[in-house]
Amino acid sequence: xxxxxxxxxxxxxxxxxxxxxxIGEVKLGxxxxxxxxxxxxxxxxxxxxxxxxxxxxxxxxGHIMLPRSQGREPKKYTFGPTRFADIAIPLMVKKLEKAIxxxxxxxxxxxxxxxxxxxxxxxxxxxxxEENAKVTKAxxxxxxxxxxxxxxxxxxxxxxxxxxxxYLLTVKPTGGRIIII
Numbered sequence: 320x321x322x323x324x325x326x327x328x329x330x331x332x333x334x335x336x337x338x339x340x341x342i343g344e345v346k347l348g349x350x351x352x353x354x355x356x357x358x359x360x361x362x363x364x365x366x367x368x369x370x371x372x373x374x375x376x377x378x379x380x381g382h383i384m385l386p387r388s389q390g391r392e393p394k395k396y397t398f399g400p401t402r403f404a405d406i407a408i409p410l411m412v413k414k415l416e417k418a419i420x421x422x423x424x425x426x427x428x429x430x431x432x433x434x435x436x437x438x439x440x441x442x443x444x445x446x447x448x449e450e451n452a453k454v455t456k457a458x459x460x461x462x463x464x465x466x467x468x469x470x471x472x473x474x475x476x477x478x479x480x481x482x483x484x485x486y487l488l489t490v491k492p493t494g495g496r497i498i499i500i
Contacts, residue, residue: 338380340364343402345381345411347418348483354380360437360476361448363404363455367415367464368486371426377418378483381407385447386454404451408458429464430488430500431455432479434471448472468500 337353338346342362348354356364359382368378384402401407416424434452452471459466470490477492488500 340380340382342382342384345379345401345407345414347377347379347414348481349375349377349418350483352483354378354481354483356380356382356432356479358476359433359479360435361451362433363451363471364432364479365408365411365455365459366430366432366481366488367411367427368483369415369419369423369426370428370467370486371423373419373423373426375419376483376486377415378481378486379411379415379418380481381411383407383451383455386450404455404458408455408462412462412464427464428467429459430468431459431466432470432477432488432490432500435473435475435477437474437476470498470500 336351337355338348340346340354340356346354354366363383365381365383366378381401383404386404388403388406401410412427415427431452434448436446436448449472452469456466468488473492475493475495477490479488479490481488490498490500492498
């Protein structure tokens with residue numbers, strides 16, 4: 320806290336903070352925050368943010384593991400209830416609306432990343448990456464949130480970083496170069 324106060328006096332702003340978003344988590348970031356998923360494979364990373372001229376910058380990122388909760392009690396699982404797309408997407412919208420104000424709802428847009436087929440296709444894997452992406456897109460459409468960019472599919476993992484101050488999303492595939500989405 321003292322360092323933050325010192326840096327604010329010195330530069331006029333706080334240090335940026337990185338919020339790591341684990342499997343089944345949804346996190347909000349504002350101003351100088353960064354939202355980061357360090358290991359994304361068949362899961363889907365979703366970022367929602369308002370694409371408007373308002374100076375209040377906030378975004379929410381979710382790390383979705385499975386497409387549907389299918390009526391299961393999410394609280395009984397190791398990972399949070401937001402590991403399911405059908406629970407995470409509506410919660411993310413509400414969380415962001417609360418932070419930016421409901422009047423900015425129409426300005427919210429989405430970017431999605433992930434959905435790789437890490438283990439090939441078998442009866443066990445059931446193309447879970449592809450299904451995660453498909454269901455996430457349908458849920459965003461139901462919420463009337465435009466999907467403006469996506470980087471999905473493939474067969475490799477990646478790490479994802481979203482800088483809230485300028486809404487910059489970068490993806491680094493395992494063994495690859497950084498890509499701006």
